[in-house]
Amino acid sequence: MSRVELLTPEGLRIDGRRPAELRKITSTTSVLSQADGSAYLEHGNTKVLAAVYGPREARRRAQVLHDRAILNVEFNVAPFSTGERRRRTKNDKRLLEMASFVKQTFEPVVITSLYARSQIDIYLQIIQHDGGTLQACINAATMALIDAGIAMTEYVCACTAGWVESEAAIDLNHIEESSDTSEVTIAMLPKSGKITLMQMESRLHVDKLEEVFTLAGEGCKQIHEVIDKTIRERAEDLAKKMQ
Amino acid sequence: MPSLISPAERDYILKGIECNIRADGRQRPDYREVTLETGVVSQTSGSARVRIAGGTDVLVSVKAEIGPVLVDPETGDGADKGQIICSVECAPSASQQFEGRGADELNNELTQMMSRFLSHSGPAASSFLSTTSSSSSSSTAASTTAKTTSGAGGINLSKLCIIPGQQCWILYVDALVLDYGGNLMDAIFMGTRAAIYDTRIPKTEVQDLGDGQFEFEVLDDAEDTEEVAGREDMPLCVTLNKIGARHIVDASPLEELCTEAKLVVAVNRSGELCGLQKGHEGGIEPSLLLEMIQSGKTMGQSLIKQLDASIKKEAESDLAKRQRGEPVHKLGFFAQ
Numbered sequence: 001m002s003r004v005e006l007l008t009p010e011g012l013r014i015d016g017r018r019p020a021e022l023r024k025i026t027s028t029t030s031v032l033s034q035a036d037g038s039a040y041l042e043h044g045n046t047k048v049l050a051a052v053y054g055p056r057e058a059r060r061r062a063q064v065l066h067d068r069a070i071l072n073v074e075f076n077v078a079p080f081s082t083g084e085r086r087r088r089t090k091n092d093k094r095l096l097e098m099a100s101f102v103k104q105t106f107e108p109v110v111i112t113s114l115y116a117r118s119q120i121d122i123y124l125q126i127i128q129h130d131g132g133t134l135q136a137c138i139n140a141a142t143m144a145l146i147d148a149g150i151a152m153t154e155y156v157c158a159c160t161a162g163w164v165e166s167e168a169a170i171d172l173n174h175i176e177e178s179s180d181t182s183e184v185t186i187a188m189l190p191k192s193g194k195i196t197l198m199q200m201e202s203r204l205h206v207d208k209l210e211e212v213f214t215l216a217g218e219g220c221k222q223i224h225e226v227i228d229k230t231i232r233e234r235a236e237d238l239a240k241k242m243q
Numbered sequence: 244m245p246s247l248i249s250p251a252e253r254d255y256i257l258k259g260i261e262c263n264i265r266a267d268g269r270q271r272p273d274y275r276e277v278t279l280e281t282g283v284v285s286q287t288s289g290s291a292r293v294r295i296a297g298g299t300d301v302l303v304s305v306k307a308e309i310g311p312v313l314v315d316p317e318t319g320d321g322a323d324k325g326q327i328i329c330s331v332e333c334a335p336s337a338s339q340q341f342e343g344r345g346a347d348e349l350n351n352e353l354t355q356m357m358s359r360f361l362s363h364s365g366p367a368a369s370s371f372l373s374t375t376s377s378s379s380s381s382s383t384a385a386s387t388t389a390k391t392t393s394g395a396g397g398i399n400l401s402k403l404c405i406i407p408g409q410q411c412w413i414l415y416v417d418a419l420v421l422d423y424g425g426n427l428m429d430a431i432f433m434g435t436r437a438a439i440y441d442t443r444i445p446k447t448e449v450q451d452l453g454d455g456q457f458e459f460e461v462l463d464d465a466e467d468t469e470e471v472a473g474r475e476d477m478p479l480c481v482t483l484n485k486i487g488a489r490h491i492v493d494a495s496p497l498e499e500l501c502t503e504a505k506l507v508v509a510v511n512r513s514g515e516l517c518g519l520q521k522g523h524e525g526g527i528e529p530s531l532l533l534e535m536i537q538s539g540k541t542m543g544q545s546l547i548k549q550l551d552a553s554i555k556k557e558a559e560s561d562l563a564k565r566q567r568g569e570p571v572h573k574l575g576f577f578a579q
Contacts, residue, residue: 031576032300032336032421033423034339034422040576040577049334050336059343074335078332078417079332080306081284085306085308085417125334125421128284128285129286
């Protein structure tokens with residue numbers, strides 16, 4: 001396979017961005033009528049829909065926890081979301097793994113002790129895939145949880161960064177992701193600066209890790225600003241309608 | 244999707260329908276407002292999103308891929324035909340009832356119905372009709388006047404064939420139900436019609452190498468594409484719900500709970516019946532059945548007219564924008 005040139009001599013990336021530049025993020029909340037909370041988020045061409053149901057009665061009695069709520073995350077990829085059409089079953093191991101990442105990310109943030117003996121469901125639907133699905137899903141889930149009015153200690157914002165050829169780059173797209181670049185996804189609580197998720201799948205020199213890591217952290221803070229703006233706009237809009 | 248309804252609520256809906264005023268102010272034969280947008284998913288050959296004002300939200304995508312032809316081993320049919328493969332999936336986000344495996348049965352029902360209505364081949368469908376036309380509740384019936392080249396589904400499958408007996412285009416029609424607000428089937432079919440209208444299939448060049456050997460090349464010029472032949476003759480569905488002694492169209496979730504019997508009528512633009520399906524546990528009197536089919540037919544035809552006009556309008560405004568060099572923005576989920 002011929003290697004794609006990911007960085008031009010001028011230092012621009014394949015889609016014309018600079019290394020530390022995020023793709024355009026657009027988002028909105030309350031898009032679904034049945035769900036208790038929902039959000040739709042676009043990171044460039046990656047499009048994700050998140051829906052939250054709950055807190056509600058747990059489906060399986062055996063799972064009920066007497067002192068807190070259980071989080072349930074389901075991941076769904078539309079068959080037409082990728083370049084090649086592919087149907088995935090519900091038991092796809094990769095999807096189950098992604099779901100458990102999202103679950104672990106939110107468990108320390110959602111104040112589950114407030115909703116004892118209940119279940120909170122987060123359904124994630126990928127409509128279009130262009131790299132960075134995990135970060136998009138976490139960001140969308142944060143917005144949907146807020147939209148559902150579920151108590152959380154803080155926002156959770158996720159961002160990816162990687163080492164593209166000779167430089168650290170943020171928010172990798174599908175072409176960059178699939179051409180053997182090492183990629184780190186982190187989820188951060190932007191106010192306290194804590195990391196709730198960190199995931200890396202390929203090789204990266206330890207000296208470069210810090211730079212990539214800082215860049216992803218910066219990205220999380222930027223994403224937080226964008227998400228927060230949308231949430232506030234939607235809340236103001238609601239407040240206006242109530243008057 | 245609520246699963247229970249109180250007797251008081253049921254009574255309210257029932258009496259309202261009797262007086263021709265429904266809970267949301269509509270009359271019996273009124274549809275809710277439909278929002279339609281095509282070309283929403285860029286990785287597909289064609290796509291559309293349909294939203295019915297009460298909440299139903301369906302995303303339909305068409306992907307054209309090349310695959311081997313499917314030949315019926317008994318009749319030898321299909322060697323010179325392309326294929327349409329339909330699938331409907333209800334996302335768990337659409338309704339409380341769809342969590343876990345809750346949507347499997349509904350997915351299967353909708354997928355089967357859609358495949359039957361869309362990918363029927365002409366002669367097979369007509370012969371099927373002649374054997375089952377005596378039973379009024381036959382699951383599928385096709386118009387006898389349907390041409391042999393395009394079956395009840397309308398789409399000209401022969402045009403999708405690349406090399407007879409070997410390769411053809413396969414149209415994968417995937418409908419994704421994102422939100423549930425009643426009347427799924429009609430929304431899915433509206434979305435499918437719009438998505439097929441949006442679909443462009445690349446042109447192919449076939450070379451004869453002699454000895455019955457063929458080779459083909461797919462032209463990757465974005466301008467050099469074809470529309471799906473016979474798309475105007477695709478059917479649209481109208482679901483009629485019998486509540487009390489009356490019937491209504493475009494039922495809301497609560498009205499669907501009061502429904503005794505449901506009749507899906509698939510009709511094309513010339514008013515030919517392309518399929519019928521009776522659902523739910525209640526029965527329908529033969530006289531009412533005929534009346535329902537008749538009103539389904541007229542409503543379907545006017546729906547097709549409105550839908551085609553709105554698809555055409557959108558396509559024209561997109562084209563005008565492209566010619567002026569302006570970017571075409573699709574609203575997608577930002578259209579509320």
